[in-house]
Amino acid sequence: MIESTTDASSAAASGISKCPTGIFGFDEITGGGLPRGRPTLLAGAAGCGKTLLSMEFIVRGARDFGEHGVFMSFEESEQELITNVRSLGFDLATLVTTQRVALDAVRIERSEIEETGDYDLEGLFIRLGSAIDAVGARRVALDGVDALFASLPSEAILRGELRRLFRWLKAREVTAIITGERGGGTLTRHGLEEYVSDCVIFLDHRISNQVATRRLRIIKYRGSRHGTNEYPILIDAQGFGVLPISSAGLDHRVSRDxxxxxxxxxxxxxxxxxxxxxxxxxxxxxxxxxxxxxxxxxxxxxxxxxxxxxxxxxxxxxxxxxxxxxxxxxxxxxxxxxxxxxxxxxxxxxxxxxxxxxxxxxxxxxxxxxxxxxxxxxxxxxxxxxxxxxxxxxxxxxxxxxxxxxxxxxxxxxxxxxxxxxxxxxxxxxxxxxxxxxxxxxxxxxxxxxxxxxxxxxxxxxxxxxxxxxxxxxxxxxxxxxxxxxxx
Amino acid sequence: MTTSSEPSTCEVEQVRGWCLRLYVAGSNPRSVRACENLKVLCETHLAGEYEIEIIDLLENPSLARGDQIVAVPTLVRKLPEPVRRIIGDLSDTERVLVGLDLRPRR
Structure with missing residues (x-):
């Protein structure tokens, strides 16, 4: 008991820097946001809101916190991304034209690709680096990066390169979100959790009584205290929202009126x-x-x-x-x-x-x-x-x-x-x-x-x-x- | 590093013309190997009908996006259409030929 208390307080004292997301409820349960300058893995099944959460992180960063961002999608085109978030009141197109957000859609057709020898993913690094430099990005989202496993033939090369990518992101000191599809026995289908060790967030989508509810859980947050519950999440006209349930304590002030x-x-x-x-x-x-x-x-x-x-x-x-x-x-x-x-x-x-x-x-x-x-x-x-x-x-x-x-x-x-x-x-x-x-x-x-x-x-x-x-x-x-x- | 090794052009009217673009990142051994492999292969199979453009992404990083480059080296067959992408250092000649549609797919 005593040891765990000391642990928690020393972690709080060392105080790793947080990057506020501005997402309703999210900063509350993470004690201030995502770990600044580090990659965070966002895992979850299809339709859980991974893209939305990562996009909101980028858009709010550029719009509300003056931190420019890069959104690299491995699943959707630039135009689809812009259209998808317009209904949530995010004017992504303007953020792009004013050079506050850079979008890049990576599309690789497995059928078009022939592998003829040794290669690496330096092209991706250069592409991402050029986008980061173009807008002076402090935030990066890589949405659906595991789609690369379907398009590139050599898994061994890909794994090595992803490991290098996450190290590279850290070295560039950008706050990054990497999303990955949920796997059967593992957190993500291709075990991305192996490479991201600072912060892992899991989104879930469950149906009970014929009603679907999405939930969010912080599986890991190195160097920080965090809520361990499953938090219900909400996607509505204002975007993504996390319900900070456990933040309610019994320490409220009572009124005599x-x-x-x-x-x-x-x-x-x-x-x-x-x-x-x-x-x-x-x-x-x-x-x-x-x-x-x-x-x-x-x-x-x-x-x-x-x-x-x-x-x-x-x-x-x-x-x-x-x-x-x-x-x-x-x-x-x-x-x-x-x-x-x-x-x-x-x-x-x-x-x-x-x-x-x-x-x-x-x-x-x-x-x-x-x-x-x-x-x-x-x-x-x-x-x-x-x-x-x-x-x-x-x-x-x-x-x-x-x-x-x-x-x-x-x-x-x-x-x-x-x-x-x-x-x-x-x-x-x-x-x-x-x-x-x-x-x-x-x-x-x-x-x-x-x-x-x-x-x-x-x-x-x-x-x-x-x-x-x-x-x-x-x-x-x-x-x-x-x-x-x-x-x- | 951008070189054109043959005077032939990429004009559309020249139906038999091959327009190939090789993306590399810096002049590391892998890039050099890919360039050499490509030149030998073109001379052997496409003599007089091809043009090679070599793009070093370290010098022109913004070009990676246009041709959807992720892996390097990547060889893009711009012409004849359809566009084909071949990744790797091109050391497996058989597969390069398949990728360029010079050999039937197995």
């Missing part, structure tokens, strides 16, 4: 003036018990007080939410229009859990909301088992807490027996700071909604069962005893 629940009667029950800012709130209950109504009340209140709120809906469209909530007196439409309320409505089955999580990160990063509502969390069980959903929600809660954002979840419970009600299907209750329970009951032939507070950490809350009233003027909470049997 509160956000109103949007319901005066409920604020009063919570001892102070609502939910603690940055806390996690769960409202669970049976179907129709008023979970979404409490969510709407909270969203409305946050927006009215000048805050921003993200409403993550897994079951209803924004229009439907606005219409339904108008019927109980909440005009959410105005908040959609003002941009204070942002609704992300997507079926859970559209993506894997981690993809959802990554999207949440992206949206929260852009929107910077004061509160996030997930309505309902129970629907995520459609794309993952309970353990996976629990892990995902833990990450959501950790992430939002560390950002000081109030998290509001609704959860559907099956059955109305107390034993069912007091355990949420997703088993996240231990992560929740404030847990409200809603249930329906029959009193004198009328269905009534009952609310009670199962727990609320850090506040003196009511232990009474109260009644939740929904009507066209809004939502109110009254003591159940004070209103016996007479629904409004």
């Amino acid at each position: 509160c956000l109103s629940t949007g319901i005066d009667g409920l604020d009063a029950l919570l001892g102070r003036r609502g939910y603690y800012k940055g806390s996690s709130v769960l409202v669970s209950g049976t179907a129709g018990a008023g979970k979404s109504s409490l969510a709407a009340a909270f969203a409305d209140s946050v927006c009215h007080r000048g805050g921003r709120c993200l409403y993550w809906s897994s079951e209803e469209s924004p229009d439907q939410i606005a219409r339904n909530m108008a019927s109980i007196g909440f005009d959410l439409e105005q908040h959609f229009t003002s941009g204070r309320l942002y609704c992300h409505a997507v079926r859970p089955t559209l993506y894997g859990l981690e993809d959802h999580l990554a999207r949440l990160h992206r949206i929260v990063g852009a929107l910077k909301p004061d509160a996030v509502i997930l309505d309902p969390i129970s629907s995520f069980t459609a794309v993952g088992n309970l353990a996976e959903v629990r892990i995902m929600l833990t990450r959501v809660i950790d992430f939002l807490k560390s950002a000081g954002i109030t998290a509001f979840f609704t959860g559907l419970t099956q059955g109305s027996e107390p034993v069912h009600l007091e355990r949420t299907e997703e088993c996240v209750s231990s992560l929740i700071d404030t847990w409200l329970l809603l249930r329906m009951t029959d009193v004198a032939g009328t269905r009534k909604r009952l609310l009670h507070i199962l727990k609320s950490r850090g506040m003196a809350h009511s232990h009474q069962v109260h009644q939740l009233l929904l009507d066209d003027c809004g939502v109110s909470v009254v003591a159940a005893a004070s209103n016996p049997g007479e629904p409004r």
